[in-house]
Amino acid sequence: MKHASSSLKFVQWFAVAGTLSLAALVGCQNKESADSANAPDAAPPPVDSTAGKPAEDPVARGKYLVTVLACNDCHTPFKMGEKGEPEPDMSKMLSGHPENLKMPPPPALAPDAPWNWGGAATNTAFFGPWGVSYAINLTPDEVSGLGKWTEEMFVKTIKSGQHFGAARPIMPPMPSIAYKEMTDDDLKAIFAFLKTIPPIKNQAPPYEPPKGAPTGG
Numbered sequence: 001m002k003h004a005s006s007s008l009k010f011v012q013w014f015a016v017a018g019t020l021s022l023a024a025l026v027g028c029q030n031k032e033s034a035d036s037a038n039a040p041d042a043a044p045p046p047v048d049s050t051a052g053k054p055a056e057d058p059v060a061r062g063k064y065l066v067t068v069l070a071c072n073d074c075h076t077p078f079k080m081g082e083k084g085e086p087e088p089d090m091s092k093m094l095s096g097h098p099e100n101l102k103m104p105p106p107p108a109l110a111p112d113a114p115w116n117w118g119g120a121a122t123n124t125a126f127f128g129p130w131g132v133s134y135a136i137n138l139t140p141d142e143v144s145g146l147g148k149w150t151e152e153m154f155v156k157t158i159k160s161g162q163h164f165g166a167a168r169p170i171m172p173p174m175p176s177i178a179y180k181e182m183t184d185d186d187l188k189a190i191f192a193f194l195k196t197i198p199p200i201k202n203q204a205p206p207y208e209p210p211k212g213a214p215t216g217g
């Protein structure tokens, strides 16, 4: 019970954080369109009310969304860059937590300790009150990635915030509660883009619930 309520708190916290960053993005988009509408030589606003979303190739739209919604931040393993700062290793683009990188058990932290979650140097594995979560392979590899997923499964998964759209809740730090608010068209565009990226064979480890916690959900 204790675990369940503290993980819930976390899911809510991430929802808020995620929503704020999404709001910031949407805010920017609106500002841009407002600015161009105020420009003296601006063309009349498009009749189509899908503001900030011109009719666009879904794959291009999907690429844009994957970039600005930072999917690479967690689903692409980080390496140390030439400037001494960690950066996503794009040769492993969106392939998830590296299967050959076995993580030791996470540090034990008291439930009310001021620091209570953390992540791997690759930024693909995370621990907290929800257990240990690993970013999955989003490339179209048939076995370890999204190769066998249908568009419907993908949309349902993100919209429900549940593993495969039906099972356990998707754990933090995946901002699934924020992403739930995406339109079907945007989710379909993301899926269309993910189908076009190079498939990489890499089986991310399964989620590990907190010790002693019920696994259902």
Ligand code: HEC
Binding pocket: 065, 066, 069, 070, 071, 072, 073, 074, 075, 124, 126, 133, 134, 135, 136, 138, 157, 162, 163, 164, 165, 169, 170, 171, 172, 173, 174, 175, 179, 190, 207
């Ligand atoms: C802050 C880190 C983070 C970001 C950003 C992120 N993810 Fe995730 N994602 C994760 C983690 C961790 C998991 C595994 C969660 C689990 O096992 O419950 C995951 C799981 C998933 C899953 C699997 C859901 C399932 O059925 O289990 C999909 C699909 C996914 N992410 C897509 C995306 C897409 C698309 C984006 C960008 C729009 C994205 N993620 C951005 C961390 C992130």
